[in-house]
Amino acid sequence: MGVPGTSHSCGDGALPPTNLAYFDDMRKLHSNAIVAGVITEGERLAVVLDQTILHPQGGGQPFDTGSIEAVDGTIKFCVTDVRTKSGVVYHYGNYHENRVMEATGFEPGHEVKISVDGARRTLNSRLHSAGHLLDACMSNIGLGSLEPGKGYHFPDGPFVEYKGTIPSSDLENKRDALESEANHLIALGGQVRATVASYSEAAALCGGRLPDYIAKESCPRIICLGENLGCPCGGTHVLAISEIGEIKVSQIRVRKGVTKVYYNLPKSEA
Missing domain, CATH: 3.30.980.10 (Threonyl-trna Synthetase; Chain A, domain 2)
Structure with missing residues (x-):
């Protein structure tokens, strides 16, 4: 049972499909990725990446939680929910309040580090x-x-x-x-x-x-x-x-x- 993904990625619209990196390594809790976009949905904020090790909710399994952080440590985004829509994975959450003042947020092309809550x-x-x-x-x-x-x-x-x-x-x-x-x-x-x-x-x-x-x-x-x-x-x-x-x-x-x-x-x- 589970999200019946038939390949590593698929999607539509302006955002690129998200590569589901956990397909290959279900134990990996840390990985790098590239920001594909930052989306505002009402009061919710979501980061989309080119690939992810965070499992989106679906197929009877809850979503992962964790964080997405700039490689230089200036920006940290706390992931509190993960969903998939037409093959694009949306990492919902909020920027950490202690981010560097000059950093306004992620931009497409930013390299980031992903961390997964291992116990969950x-x-x-x-x-x-x-x-x-x-x-x-x-x-x-x-x-x-x-x-x-x-x-x-x-x-x-x-x-x-x-x-x-x-x-x-x-x-x-x-x-x-x-x-x-x-x-x-x-x-x-x-x-x-x-x-x-x-x-x-x-x-x-x-x-x-x-x-x-x-x-x-x-x-x-x-x-x-x-x-x-x-x-x-x-x-x-x-x-x-x-x-x-x-x-x-x-x-x-x-x-x-x-x-x-x-x-x-x-x-x-x-």
Whole structure:
């Protein structure tokens, strides 16, 4: 699950597309970029860069926070929200009040340093990877007929959703089995890989077919956890399954033909 980006960048209008540098290195927390523009939207201010390691909100994953700073240290912009529109990533926030008085703000062409809040990124990545792992576990415990839907990988009540139902009499047994299988796979470990592939190669990684929203002429980004089947995803993830930590499946709800699996990561709670 995640923002279904099919390439590193796309966009329209006067602003150039933004290269999603975190596609290649999900652990990178510091990087350089060039300012493409500064946008005012009502009372909001946004900086657009030629590339970014800050993940925009989408695909069930929260936005990153961090900062954008001039290489000479004269200007610092605190990023409090990140969004994407037609392939252009907008870094919303405010200039730091201690910037040098002569510095009025960023201009197109300025070279800048990007920094990501590492603790927030780590938690978001763990939650997102946990959601993908639960998809694999559903098949392993005999619920492979349920079709994965949307996921909500936010700290305030994450869940993954499936088309299809589980008999009410079996919900508690399946909750126990799902939690047990997830923690078993975490104990086994394995690498988490992100691959941008041709449509046919991507389909093979995902068990022979891709969701209908993936265009056949595209090159989807696929996330694979260990030896489990992959899934199209534009989000950030852990690099090893063991980094997810313990998963707690708190409950399974069934309503109107949809099954929701709620989970959390106990060691991440305050």
